[in-house]
Amino acid sequence: MVEAEDIIGGRYQIVKLIGKGGFGETYLAEDQHLPDNPKCVVKKLIFRYCDKARELFEREAKVLYRLGEHPQIPFLFAYFQEKQYFYLVQEFIDGLELNKIIEEGKNFSEFQVISLLREILEILVFVHQNQIIHRDINPKNLIRRHTLDPQLLEEVGDVKGDLCLIDFGAVKEVCQVDAQGQTQLTVAVGTPGYIPDEQANGKPRLSSDIYALGIMGIQMLTGVHPINFQEDPDTRKIIWRNQVKIRPELANILDKMVHNDWRKRYPSAIQALEDLEILATSG
Incomplete structure (x- = not known):
């Protein structure tokens, strides 16, 4: 593990560890080569080194750099290898993770859910137009900049x-390449409860992101965490409509987003956004 005060890449001084998982570690750091030492995020990937892993790392770093052109996706400042580890250095987003707002047992209104889904889909339109799958849409990977004190928040609209x-899942696949250059799928990239079947089987689609976002919408309406959703034992369809009072048009959109068959979902963000825009303008 990298320690506080360590210098990575000759310029990024570690401040503290802010995240750790099976794929690597994430640190808050300061750039010592710029005035006022601005904060940044340093991600250290844990992987078995091989030429294939390096190739994938460089490819995904280039993808992140391109996606960082969007103002609501962290910009990639640098990527490099040091002591057999790969590092990414990205823009630090100072704000509040949505998982601090979307808590179990808390219900959100139809208006709030539609508003938030539209915001996220507007970002995903850019991502999907670049033929990129995020792979890990969930409340923890969505941050609202410059937030108020969480204790003062009563609804999403107050933020x-x-x-x-943040945190595109494709980079984590670098950590699943073995010494022979083969991808190991023993650990699914994504967050339990938000992963559709095809992604769990190592074949994510653009519509896999739509599934995860639809799950978030149902979570907000019901106040139930996805891992606790009830399913029909025969169809495996999520049972949730009986827990809320919303327009059937919104319920139909959400059911289409979370369909078990990826071919019956919205194929990408633009189609889902179009239906939500129509719903929002219809009152």
């Missing part, structure tokens, strides 16, 4: 600032 989408 000021742009919503930002």
Whole structure:
């Protein structure tokens, strides 16, 4: 593990560990080569080194750099290898993770859910137009910039600032390449409860992101965490409509987003956004 005060890449001084998982570690750092030492995020990937892993890492770093052109996706400042580890250095998003707002047992209104889904889909339209799958849409990977004190928040609408989408899951696949250059799928990239079947089987689609986002919408309406959703034992369809009072048009959109068969979902963000826009303008 990298320690506080360590210098990575000759310029990024570690401040503290802010996240750790099976794929790597995430640190808050300061750039010592710029005035006022601005904060940044340093991600250290844990992987078995091979030429294939390096190739994938460089490819995904280039993807992140391109996606960082969007103002609501962290910009990639640098990527490099040091002591057999790969590192990414990205823009630090100062804000509040949505998982601090979307808590179990808390219900959101139809208006709030539609508003938030539209915000996220607007970012995903850019991502999907670049033929990129995020792979890990969930409340923890969405941050609202410049937030108020969480204790003062009563609804999503009280949070000021742009919503930002972070932590693209494709980079984590670098950590699943073995010494022979083969991808190991023993650990699914994604967050339990938000992963559709095809993604769990190592074949994610653009519509896999739509599934995860639909799950978030149902979570907000019902106040139930996805891992606790009830399913029909025969169809495996999520049972949730009996827990809320919303327009059937919104319920139909959400059911289409979370359909078990990826071919029956919205194929990408633009189609889902179009239906939500129509619903929002219809009152």
